[in-house]
Amino acid sequence: QNIGAENQLDAIIKDGKLRVCTTGDYKPFTFHDKTADNYQGIDIDLAKSLASSLGVEAEFVATTWKKLLADFTTGKCDIAMGGISVTLERQKQVFFSEPYLVNGKAPIARCEDEAKFQSIADIDKPDVTVIVNPGGTNEKFVREKLSDAKIEIYPDNVTIFRQILDGKADVMIAESVETELQEKLHPGLCAINPEKPLQYGEMGYMLPEGAVVFKAYVDQWLHLAKATGEFDRIYASHVK
Ligand SMILES: O=C(O)C(=O)C[C@]1(C(=O)O)C=C[C@@H](O)C=C1
Incomplete structure (x- = not known):
């Protein structure tokens, strides 16, 4: 579905799910465990926390580093998370959240x-x-x-x-x-x-170009996750 950028946040809430593109090949951020058939990692837990703050389910959508930008710009997901570097080249086609790691x-x-x-x-x-x-x-x-x-x-x-x-x-x-x-x-x-x-280098979450309301929400959620210690707790549970 093609959601108008300014309505992204409402659309996610109405849809009941947050579609998260992730590569599943990058510890400690995103790892697809084939045996358990689930995703694990810092950004996976943070995606679940973001989804839960919106009252929706996180749905992980598999992508690869080669296909990430194409998958994202063709609307396969609402946000991309998992150790993604903020680059000016990508920024020409997408928005990024505030960086969460340097x-x-x-x-x-x-x-x-x-x-x-x-x-x-x-x-x-x-x-x-x-x-x-x-x-x-x-x-x-x-x-x-x-x-x-x-x-x-x-x-x-x-x-x-x-x-x-x-x-x-x-x-x-x-x-x-x-x-x-x-x-x-x-x-x-x-x-x-x-x-x-x-x-x-900096890491950030990839957001749809022009989705200013959604970006404001993600930035505020991230700010609170850091301020309350939730971010550090999740980080420490994956980096021992
Ligand atoms: O492309 C990016 O955003 C990344 O930071 C991902 C990337 C990469 O550069 O290939 C970074 C480190 C990992 O080894 C795997 C993937």
Whole structure:
């Protein structure tokens, strides 16, 4: 259905559901658990909290990093949540909520290589293989910053970290929150300087272009989630 932008909030309430586009491949924000057949993560819990504040159900709509913008701009969902970077390129076609996290791109590698990969220049060498998931800002970053290193595209952002451990690639450059979690999930991998990312980044929720009333609501809900400690509680339950 094509909802007039200014009526988005009313339409969601009337519809009884909040359709949330999410990729399900990005811990700790959005993860599709195949066995349990459900979505888990910081942004999944926050989506449920947003839906509940509206008195509606959250309905998760699967998307991919490649299809995210197309799925969103063709109206497959009301909001997109799950570790999405705010970019000016996307902002030309959509609105973003206020940013809810600041982090940025940082490397992760086998721990024995930590000293070898301290900077972009260290990584950008012909004998270094950088593995990257396609379609998002990780791919954009490595394509812009690396010219000599080998770039290997690997489609599954869930098993991608295992590839480094197995020696199929040397480094991945991802978001610092993610590298800090993945080093815990993969003993042998080390997040490299996550406190000093190689590039500044912010995460936000993707909203329909022009949906000013809905954006005002989401921003206020987010503000309250932060002010009341709900945001921190949800965050801490996924990042131990
Ligand atoms: O495109 C974005 O918004 C993202 O931040 C998503 C993105 C990516 O850049 O590919 C970020 C980190 C994860 O490793 C997976 C997905």
